[in-house]
Amino acid sequence: MDGMAGIWTRDTAWRQGHVLTTEAIQALGLSHPETPDSTCVVVISHDCDLANDALQIEPDVEVIVGRHLPKGDGNYFWAKAPRRLHVDVLQNGTAVVVELVATAKRIVPKHALAAFFPDATYSFPGKSLSALRSWLGVRYNRAAFPDPFVDRLSQSKVDKRLAKIIEPVGNLLSAVYFDVDSGKEIDHSDGSPYDLKIVLAYPPGDDPEQTADDVEKVETAIADLFEEKHFDQTISKWNGVALKACMSISEDDLRVSRARLLTQWRLEYMTLKADEEQHGAFT
Numbered sequence: 438m439d440g441m442a443g444i445w446t447r448d449t450a451w452r453q454g455h456v457l458t459t460e461a462i463q464a465l466g467l468s469h470p471e472t473p474d475s476t477c478v479v480v481i482s483h484d485c486d487l488a489n490d491a492l493q494i495e496p497d498v499e500v501i502v503g504r505h506l507p508k509g510d511g512n513y514f515w516a517k518a519p520r521r522l523h524v525d526v527l528q529n530g531t532a533v534v535v536e537l538v539a540t541a542k543r544i545v546p547k548h549a550l551a552a553f554f555p556d557a558t559y560s561f562p563g564k565s566l567s568a569l570r571s572w573l574g575v576r577y578n579r580a581a582f583p584d585p586f587v588d589r590l591s592q593s594k595v596d597k598r599l600a601k602i603i604e605p606v607g608n609l610l611s612a613v614y615f616d617v618d619s620g621k622e623i624d625h626s627d628g629s630p631y632d633l634k635i636v637l638a639y640p641p642g643d644d645p646e647q648t649a650d651d652v653e654k655v656e657t658a659i660a661d662l663f664e665e666k667h668f669d670q671t672i673s674k675w676n677g678v679a680l681k682a683c684m685s686i687s688e689d690d691l692r693v694s695r696a697r698l699l700t701q702w703r704l705e706y707m708t709l710k711a712d713e714e715q716h717g718a719f720t
Contacts, residue, residue: 443551455555509534516572589677614699630679637685
């Protein structure tokens with residue numbers, strides 16, 4: 438029963454993606470600091486670590502103190518931003534948006550959490566749980582692009598414009614991949630443009646044709662943006678960055694071997710410096 442002392446065992450009911458009850462949140466002091474009434478605390482420890490009852494080895498459970506939002510931001514769905522995640526969760530069968538921030542991780546001793554059961558009114562759909570797991574790994578496993586390449590996108594403000602293009606339909610896109618110079622290290626100190634190919638990956642959803650049409654509009658908008666900012670019409674040459682292709686592809690058609698050759702463009706490159714905080718939608 439919630440609130441009563443318990444013993445942590447391998448048969449614990451807790452799993453990654455489970456949500457704490459209001460009673461557990463209050464008892465453990467895990468309310469959201471800004472909006473306590475909208476608090477949603479999510480367990481992020483791996484299932485194997487949760488099942489480990491050798492408390493001298495795995496004494497704690499890692500959680501994130503998140504919160505409910507009235508509406509999600511497309512730029513934060515599908516683990517596109519490493520510091521902030523918006524994810525669809527079911528509460529009493531109704532879809533709600535939960536926001537998780539990487540710096541809001543907390544440690545809860547297993548012996549303390551053993552006194553409570555997960556909130557049975559919540560559940561993470563399979564795709565949402567997969568997005569959560571991907572996001573947890575992204576912070577420690579993300580590629581860096583050449584600084585001059587990032588600077589050129591920043592100077593032309595393509596980075597922020599790209600974020601604004603993606604935001605309205607960001608929930609449709611599972612990933613934005615960049616192929617810069619076909620993965621080769623090329624010296625562009627002479628001012629020559631970086632060759633860039635962009636791949637927009639998306640889950641087909643319940644209506645694959647409509648989803649494909651919606652993503653194709655994003656594809657066209659991105660191509661137009663790069664042509665506006667990086668293509669000199671007077672001399673018919675690319676300046677800074679040459680967009681060689683922008684294409685969309687369903688996850689069902691994106692081969693693993695091909696995905697391995699691409700580098701995911703995370704939203705931190707578009708909007709943030711390392712010492713800046715993320716506050717809601719981009720401006």
